Amino acid sequence: MQTVIIVVHLMIVAVLIGAVLLQKSEGGGLGMGGGAGFMxxxxxxxxxxxxxxxxxxxxxxxxxxxSWLAGLERKPTSIIGAQAPASQTQPGGATPVKPPTSGGVLDTLKKAEQQQKQAPAAPQAPQSQ
Known part of the structure; x- marks a missing residue:
């Protein structure tokens, strides 16, 4: 039904443009001037x-x-309480990086530094403090 209305709408637009262009303007541009004619x-x-x-x-x-037909197909949605879909995939099939469960980046770095200090003693480069 919407397609039929669009086709009718476009036909009306085309004929309307032609009718406006055929009207006699004050300057007599594209108008049907002249006395010769049936009217x-x-x-x-x-x-x-x-x-x-x-x-x-x-x-x-x-x-x-x-516009009324377009509004009928629209369904109202609420942004309050909207949840992300359970199965989101990353482009390219890459697995998402999971953030640390406790602490931030600094806590993670501190843990990594503590693990290095507890490792067996081996010659290390001097570190500035």
């Missing part, structure tokens, strides 16, 4: 004005209908 210039102006008004109403109606 007088006044009758043509009235016909084009009415046609433009009807097409404009059709344009607005189809625009509103399309």
């Amino acid at each position: 007088s210039s006044r009758g043509t102006a009235n016909l084009l004005t009415r046609t433009t008004a009807i097409l404009a109403v059709g344009f607005f109606v189809t625009s509103l209908l399309l």
